[in-house]
Amino acid sequence: xxxxxxxxxxxxxxxxxxxxxxxxxxxxxxxxxxxxxxxxxxxxxxxxxxxxxxxxxxxxxxxxxxxxxxxxxxxxxxxxxxxxxxxxxxxxxxxxxxxxxxxxxxxxxxxxxxxxxxxxxxxxxxxxxxxxxxxxxxxxxxxxxxxxxxxxxxxxxxxxxxxxxxxxxxxxxxxxxxxxxxxxxxxxxxxxxxxxxxxxxxxxxxxxxxxxxxxxxxxxxxxxxxxxxxxxxxxxxxxxxxxxxxxxxxxxxxxxxx
Numbered sequence: 089x090x091x092x093x094x095x096x097x098x099x100x101x102x103x104x105x106x107x108x109x110x111x112x113x114x115x116x117x118x119x120x121x122x123x124x125x126x127x128x129x130x131x132x133x134x135x136x137x138x139x140x141x142x143x144x145x146x147x148x149x150x151x152x153x154x155x156x157x158x159x160x161x162x163x164x165x166x167x168x169x170x171x172x173x174x175x176x177x178x179x180x181x182x183x184x185x186x187x188x189x190x191x192x193x194x195x196x197x198x199x200x201x202x203x204x205x206x207x208x209x210x211x212x213x214x215x216x217x218x219x220x221x222x223x224x225x226x227x228x229x230x231x232x233x234x235x236x237x238x239x240x241x242x243x244x245x246x247x248x249x250x251x252x253x254x255x256x257x258x259x260x261x262x263x264x265x266x267x268x269x270x271x272x273x274x275x276x277x278x279x280x281x282x283x284x285x286x287x288x289x290x291x292x293x294x295x296x297x298x299x300x301x302x303x304x305x306x307x308x309x310x311x312x313x314x315x316x317x318x319x320x321x322x323x324x325x326x327x328x329x330x331x332x333x334x335x336x337x338x339x340x341x342x343x344x345x346x
Contacts, residue, residue, distance in 0.1 A: 097197050098197075100198075100208050100211055100212045100215070103194050103197045103198060103212060104194075104212060104215045104216065105142070106142045106193075106194070106197070107190055107193070107194045107216060108219070109140070109141065109142035109143060109144050110140035110141060110142060110190055110193065111140060111190055111219070111222060112140075112144040113139075113140035113141050113143070113144045113145045113146040114138060114140035114146055114183075114186045114190070114222055115222055115225050115226070116144070116145075116146055117138060117140075117146035117148075118179050118182060118183055118186075118222065118225075118226045119225065119226065121146070122179065125138070125146070125148065126170070126175070128148040129148060129166060129167035129170050130167055131167050131168055131170050131171050133167055134150060135150065135151065135164045135165040135167075135168075136148050136149065136150065136164075136165065136166060136167040137149060137150070137151050137161060137162045137163065137164055137166065138162055138163075138166060138182060138186060139162060140186070140190070148167075151164055159193055159196060160189065160192040160193055160196050161189075162185065162186065162189040163182070163185035163186075163188075163189065166181075166182050166185070169181065176227075179226055180223060180226060180227055183221075183222040183223040183225075183226040183227070184222075184223045186222045187221045187222050187223055190216075190222070191216070194212065194216065195209070195212075198212060214299065218299070291315055292315075293306075293315065293316050293317045293320055294309070294312075294314035294315060294316050294336060294338075295316050295317065295320035295321060295336075295337075296317065296320050298317070300315065304317060304318075304319075305317070305318035305319075305323075305324070305325050305328075306318065307321065307323050307328055307334055308334070309334055309335060309336035309339055310333045310334055310335065311335050311336070311339040312336060312338070312339050314336060316336060321336060321337060
């Protein structure tokens with residue numbers, strides 16, 4: 089394989105950069121270079137694999153000869169299924185296996201070299217999860233998935249966040265915010281923060297588009313039900329306590345124009 093010299097990323101950022109490079113190469117093989125990729129996957133040849141490289145290049149080749157291999161191996165024998173199914177279904181199948189391989193390589197680096205913080209693997213996964221999968225790109229569902237995920241995430245986070253803190257009925261409470269006043273002990277609060285970050289890690293700020301984090305103050309608009317960083321809409325926890333119904337800047341502007 090001629091993907092360049094061996095590269096051993098050792099930090100979260102380096103592993104993520106390696107992941108993005110390999111991902112870009114494999115997406116190129118399954119989209120813009122699909123005709124060349126199709127021709128190289130000759131069913132009459134031996135077991136072939138699709139490799140992606142950090143340099144954003146791709147290659148169809150035989151699996152590594154050494155056992156165990158230096159890196160996890162991608163799906164073996166992708167060429168054998170080429171003529172036995174429709175091209176779009178075959179490409180989708182290769183895309184799914186490519187996604188699995190990319191995750192395996194990323195977490196192989198994490199396990200081999202370790203990271204300096206306990207939450208590094210979780211942070212790496214969140215960074216990876218922000219990108220559309222190869223399958224979503226190849227099947228054309230990436231944009232649709234992002235829109236649906238944003239809508240569902242905002243709706244579900246409104247419910248579960250308000251239920252876990254306010255314990256009210258199905259109607260969303262007014263003046264919702266993600267960091268309530270300190271009424272519980274520290275252990276309960278830490279557990280709640282971890283649970284929130286796991287459940288709502290993909291909730292996006294309606295102003296800056298960044299992800300939810302339990303260590304930041306967030307507030308929810310009672311009109312559009314979108315969540316915002318307090319700093320993005322200039323609302324502090326103290327001020328939020330006195331807001332009966334919060335309207336984000338966009339909804340406030342709409343009401344003013346009406």
